[in-house]
Amino acid sequence: MLKKLILMVIFCTISSTCFAAGSTKVAFIDRTTWPVAIVDTKTFNEASEAEILRFVEVIANTPLATKADIISLTKIKKSNDASVQNWLKKTKTILRHNYKNASSSNVLPTWKQLVIAAKSSPWRKYKDWYAASGNFYTRYLYEQVRLASLFPRIPSEIATHGQNETTGFSFKDGEFLLTFDDGPSKAYTKSTIAQLNKMDVSAFFFILGKKMQKQTPDAGLYANQCLAAHGWEHSPHKKLPYFIDSYKKTANVLANYTDKRIQFRPPYGMRTKEMAEWAQKNDFSILLWNIDSQDWNRKLSAQEVTDRVTTLMLLWRKGIILFHDIHPKAQKALPTLDDLVSNAGFSWIPCSKLQ
Numbered sequence: 001m002l003k004k005l006i007l008m009v010i011f012c013t014i015s016s017t018c019f020a021a022g023s024t025k026v027a028f029i030d031r032t033t034w035p036v037a038i039v040d041t042k043t044f045n046e047a048s049e050a051e052i053l054r055f056v057e058v059i060a061n062t063p064l065a066t067k068a069d070i071i072s073l074t075k076i077k078k079s080n081d082a083s084v085q086n087w088l089k090k091t092k093t094i095l096r097h098n099y100k101n102a103s104s105s106n107v108l109p110t111w112k113q114l115v116i117a118a119k120s121s122p123w124r125k126y127k128d129w130y131a132a133s134g135n136f137y138t139r140y141l142y143e144q145v146r147l148a149s150l151f152p153r154i155p156s157e158i159a160t161h162g163q164n165e166t167t168g169f170s171f172k173d174g175e176f177l178l179t180f181d182d183g184p185s186k187a188y189t190k191s192t193i194a195q196l197n198k199m200d201v202s203a204f205f206f207i208l209g210k211k212m213q214k215q216t217p218d219a220g221l222y223a224n225q226c227l228a229a230h231g232w233e234h235s236p237h238k239k240l241p242y243f244i245d246s247y248k249k250t251a252n253v254l255a256n257y258t259d260k261r262i263q264f265r266p267p268y269g270m271r272t273k274e275m276a277e278w279a280q281k282n283d284f285s286i287l288l289w290n291i292d293s294q295d296w297n298r299k300l301s302a303q304e305v306t307d308r309v310t311t312l313m314l315l316w317r318k319g320i321i322l323f324h325d326i327h328p329k330a331q332k333a334l335p336t337l338d339d340l341v342s343n344a345g346f347s348w349i350p351c352s353k354l355q
Contacts, residue, residue, distance in 0.1 A: 026294055027140035031307040033129040044314070044344035049102040050123035051133065051314045052095055057118040058137040064088060070149055073142060079149035087148035087158060094169060098317050101173045136311060156269040157288040157322075161276035166354070168290040168319030174346035175318050177354070178203035178334075179289065180325035181230055181265065184217050189325045197224050199338050202351045204287065205325060206230035206265040209250030212257075219257060226351035227254050228263040228287065236270040243275045260355045263287050287354065289322040295329040302332040309333060310340060 038044050063069040070079045092111045099117070100108050109117065124130050147158035157167055168177065178196070183189045183205055196203055202225050209232040229250040237243045243266075251262040263285050266275075271286065279286055291312045295305045306329075309321060321337075323330035341348060 025139065025142075026297060026300065026308075027136045027143060028294075028300055028304045028308050029132050029136040029311055031310055033126070033132045035126055035129070038340060039343050041343075041345045044340070044346075045102045045104065046123075048314045048317060049099065050121065050126075050129070051311060052099045052102060053114075053118040053121040053123065054130070054133045055137045055140070055315060056095055056099075056114050057121070058134065058141055059088075059091070060115045060118065062138075062141060064145065070145065074146045074149050076146065076149050078153070080151060080153065081149075083151045083159065084145055084148045087144065091144070094316070098173075098315070101317060133311075140312075152273070155266075155271055157290065157292070160288070161271070161273040162280060164280040164284075165276055165286045165288060166320070167288045169316070171318040171320075171349065173317050174344065175349050176291075176313065176341060176346065177320045177349045177351065178323065179206060179265070179287070179320055180204070180323050180330065181206045182234060183207055183325040184212055184215050184221075185326040186215065187326075188328055188331070189217070190221065192325045192331055193221060193225060195331055195334055199334065201338065201348045202226060204228050204263070204265075204351045204354070206287075207250065207254060208232065208234055209246070209253045212250075212253050222257055226260065226355055227258045228265060229254060230265055231267050234267045236268055237266045237275065238270065238272070240272065240274045240278060243271065244278065247279075260352075263355065285354070287320065290316060290319040291321045293321060293323050293330070293333070295323050295327050295333075300329075302329040305329045306333040306336050309337060313337070313340060 034047060034050075036043055036046065038047055062073065064073070064084065067079065067081050070081060070084050071077060092114075096109055096111060096114055099105075099114055144158065147156045150156070151159050152161075155161075160167060171177070178201060180189075180192065180203060184207065189205070193205075204226045205222060206228050208230050229247055231237060232246040232249045237246060247262075247264055254262055261284055264279060265287050269288060276286055291309060293305050293309050294300055300308070313319075313321075323333075338348075
């Protein structure tokens with residue numbers, strides 16, 4: 001037991017999931033510094049363009065070309081430099097396409113052109129936002145590069161092992177999916193689902209099999225939502241035999257609630273290429289995320305969680321949002337996020353499309 005505790009402490013020290021150093025490390029922002037209400041597609045795209053250019057500027061001003069640069073940023077000596085460069089290349093491509101969509105341009109800019117545009121961004125005039133967003137993206141870049149430098153030694157949502165792993169970056173522009181981990185929760189699941197049903201939105205609930213078996217919620221609770229496996233218990237899935245047993249046991253419990261294919265999300269995002277290959281052979285997908293709400297982080301208020309997710313939705317313009325239905329912050333965030341999607345003319349993807 002002591003050895004297990006020590007290993008978990010070490011894991012929490014280096015894993016993004018245990019990023020509990022608080023708001024001094026995690027990216028957060030006050031959205032009231034952006035002075036224009038997002039009421040339609042035009043105002044969404046203007047805010048999106050501003051966020052994209054600000055992140056481009058921060059990336060361009062942060063040395064990441066060498067191992068020494070990466071260590072200086074992350075403080076991780078055993079960094080996977082190739083993984084960081086792969087993340088950087090992918091991110092630059094995504095930002096180029098996102099800027100094209102936000103600016104309604106017919107031409108895809110090069111990275112160099114995007115950096116030049118960032119330096120002369122018209123949105124610098126909003127000085128409070130410009131300063132706040134600089135802090136946000138400096139911290140967010142640290143989050144992302146840190147995850148990339150650890151992959152695949154410590155797996156996460158930062159990269160995939162194969163085609164059957166989904167982060168949300170493959171969605172169309174303006175498509176978002178809501179997901180909730182770690183349930184069921186006696187305190188919050190029922191009210192979260194009631195809120196989603198009122199919004200006419202369906203989401204994935206990634207269930208812990210042992211909790212589901214113990215709580216045995218009403219069979220109709222998840223009627224308009226999608227159930228998926230989060231493992232038998234909330235523990236790292238490091239070995240293939242444990243993964244297979246955990247998935248099968250949880251899938252058996254969920255079979256009492258749904259006849260759909262049971263997708264999987266590993267706790268902490270921890271899995272191996274072997275596990276991804278086994279999942280593909282057994283016809284189910286591993287659903288990850290690209291917008292981490294950090295709603296579990298007690299150092300972030302519900303408003304800070306809402307503002308963080310809003311900002312990342314403006315930046316990435318598509319994707320899978322990670323919440324937890326064992327915490328109440330998502331319920332406070334959902335109305336704002338639903339208004340954002342509706343006002344922009346975007347859409348929540350029905351979870352059934354990914355089953």
